[in-house]
Structures are given as structure tokens and as C-alpha cells.
Amino acid sequence: MGSRDLIEKKSRTLLTVVMVVIGIAAIIALISQTQGISISIQKSLNSLGPTSIILMSTGSSGFSSAQADQILSLPNVSSVIPIIEGSANLVGPNQNSSVTVMGISSQGLAQLLGNVTLIQGSMYQDTISPSAVIGYDIAFPSSSAGKQNIFVGNSTTLEFRNSKYTVPVVGILNAYGTSMVPVDSGVIMSLPAAQAILRKTSFNVMLIKAKNIPSVVGVSAAISDIYGTNVRIITTQQIASTASSIIGEITILFVVIASVSLLVAAIGIMNIMLMSVMERTHEIGIMKAIGFTNRDVLLVFLFQALFIGFIGGVIGIGAGTGASYALASVFTHAAATSPSASGSGFSSPSGGTAGQGFAARGQFSSGSQFSSSPMSSSSLSYKPSISAETVIEAMLVAVIVSVLAGLYPAWRASLMEPITALQHL
Secondary structure, eight states: OHHHHHHHTHHHHHHHHHHHHHHHHHHHHHHHHHHHHHHHHHHHHHHHOTTEEEEEESSSSOBOHHHHHHHHTSTTEEEEEEEEEEEEEEEOSSOEEEEEEEEOOHHHHHHHHSSOOEEEEOOOOSSSSOOEEEOHHHHSOGGGTTOOOOOTTOEEEEEETTEEEEEEEEEEEOOOOSOSSOGGGEEEEOHHHHHHHHTOSSBSEEEEEESSGGGHHHHHHHHHHHHGGGEEEEEHHHHHHHHHHHHHHHHHHHHHHHHHHHHHHHHHHHHHHHHHHHHTHHHHHHHHHTTOOHHHHHHHHHHHHHHHHHHHHHHHHHHHHHHHHHHHHHHHHHHHHOTTTTOOSOBOTTSOBSSTTOOOOSOOSSSOOOBOOSOOTTTTOOOOOOOHHHHHHHHHHHHHHHHHHHHHHHHHHHTOOHHHHHTOO
16 A cells, blocks of 8 residues: 555655665765775785885985985884885877886885786896886876777886986886875886986985884884984874774765765655655545554555665665766876876975875874875775675665654554544545
8 A cells, every 4th residue: 555655656756766865875975985995095004014114305315325224223123125206207109197207126116015916027127227117007098098008118208307218118017006106107117227317316215114013113213313303204003093084084074965865865755755644644544444553554654665765775775886986987087187196295395305106194204294295096096895784784774764754754644533534535
């Protein structure tokens, strides 16, 4: 009896279901974004390891080899990986874009990324010869609809300060997505080769590995005592804590936005149920006159609310899943085509670049604040994550909200007196 009335009022039922669909789709689409970003960030931090410390110079002079040796000699320091980063233009027949040039030893790159996965070619040699491996987004740029533009064995031309350098491509990295460095949009080579192209004898970032997790704080304090405000010190634990806090706040905001949609849906359900009760007053009188109890009448109308919530929840989950992948694609494409996509990850007070691409936001250093420019396309590349828990919770929310919205109209219908109801035409 409940479904018959909904089927007879197709347009009204459809509009009410759409309200539920919008609310549930918003929950799935928005929460899946934060979950996907959180998983990508955690994956990137896991590749660095919990004992990693990122040290950046706040001045234009950078770090010297002697300073790297000095840090390596500190207690509880197992390794020091020098890194140099800068921006250059990639010039080619099918491509002209700003890219990140990163110099790091091949062994250091493996520690930075957790593991080096090449889809083509091999790693570069740690010599001054400017051979390089390139990121996935450079070999397969979005501007060419994912078609490969650069192949192993080709030579790329890097332009830096009006000088051009020919760099043979010896390998192509697999897509890494979110990473502490924009490897997907980077040209990576040996440290001396990058120093020659970027015209620097020093390096601006050092990745320091402590011997164990408890010693991270002590090593950070020792470095701070030596260099003071001349460096910025970031640990993966600080990044994880800050990222978790930011993502948590964003999740709450998204839930509030989705809740507004569900509130509108609840009001719509209550409205259609009240109208249904008014229209069926005479029918309710007949039902009670022939033996329907208050409980029977209550269940008839609650079923209508349950039906709307269930159908809206199922369709909303499907629509939200599609919307979540569409949003991720839009965000990634917008970042890839942004003019500042390859901007510096951290800017020093003196205006020099300190660790381009180490994308993070907040105040991680001891007593000093860093500012970051828009993250690179690598930093915004992620896949939405839709867990079974999220789907079940969204479905329960759809049903519960719908039943609660229909509870008052159903209760009102169940309490009608048969004689009074029969007199209503």
C-alpha cells in the first residue's frame, strides 16, 4: 500500500529521491577526496620513513659538502643525502613547460622514494654527465592526452637563465602521484650534473636519516643548536601530524556541507509524507474501520520513507562514486595546467628557493615559519578512496534520515480517529 502511493505520485517521489541522492553523493564524493589525499600523503611519508629529517637552507648560500660531513658525524645520524633542486624550462618540438630539475645520487633517490620503479630504461650514473630519468607526467603529458612524447634514448633540452643544455633520457619513472618531491614532473639526474646545469656549487636540501625513531628529536635539536635560524628542520612525524590535523578539519567541513544537503532532503521527505497523509485521510479512515491498528498504519507510511531513503542511498552511492573520480581528475588536471605548477615548494626569507617541491603547509620548523607556493601536479595527483565503511555509513545515514523525517507524518496518520478520517473527502 505504501509503494502503490509512491508509484502513483511518480514526479513527487522522484524529486524527493533526488534530494536524498544529492546528499549521499555529496558525502561519498567529498569524503573520498580527503581519504584519497590522506592515503597518498601517508604513502609518501612511509617511503621517507619515520626517521627522516628534511633540512633546508634559509639563505642563498645553501649547504656545502663539509656541512654534510659535519651532520653525518653527529650522534645517531645514519646517513645524509644532499639534494639540489631548481626550475628550468623543458624545450622541445611537442613540449615547452617549466619542470623541476633535481640532483641526487641514485642511491639517495631510492631512499627518498622508498623504491625506484622505472617503466622504461635504467637509472643514471652518478657522474657529471647530464643523463637523466624523467617523471611520468613529462613523458606522458596531459596536454597530449596521455600519449608518450619523450622516449628513452631521446635527448631533452633544458633552458636555464638563457643557456640551453642537452640531457639524454636514460629512463622514465613510473607515476608516483603524491610525493614529497614532484618526481612526476621532474627531471632527475646526478648531483654534480644538476649543479653544473643550475650553476650551483652547493645544495639547498639535505635528507637526514636518524638511526631510530626515538633519536629523531635529539638529532633535530642538535642540528638546530649548530645552525640556528639559518636552516629549517622538518620531520616526517611533524608533517604527518599537521597533515592529519588539516585533513581532519577539511573532512569536518565536507561533512557539514553534505549534512546541509541531507537536511534539505529530510525536509522534502517530511513534506511529501505530510501531503500523502492529508491526501489519504479518507483511505486511512477506511483502513482503521476494517481493522488496521495504529501500528499497521504507522508501518505503511514508514515504509514509504524507508523506500525513499533506500533508493536514494543506492543511487547516491553510485553517483557519488562517479563524482569522486571526476573531482580528482579535475583537480589533477587543473594543477597540471596551472602556470605555477612547478613553483618552489618553500621560499626563503631572502627570496631564494629552499627545497623546491617538498610540498607541505604549516609551521614545521622549530621557531620558524615557511611558506609554500601552490603544490605541483605531482603533489595533487591522487586517487579517491571509497572504503566499505564509508559506503555502509552513507547508506545507513540515508535510511535513518529518511525514516526520522517520515516518523512524525506516520505517527500523525496512525493516531487519526476512524470516524473523523472517514468524514474527510
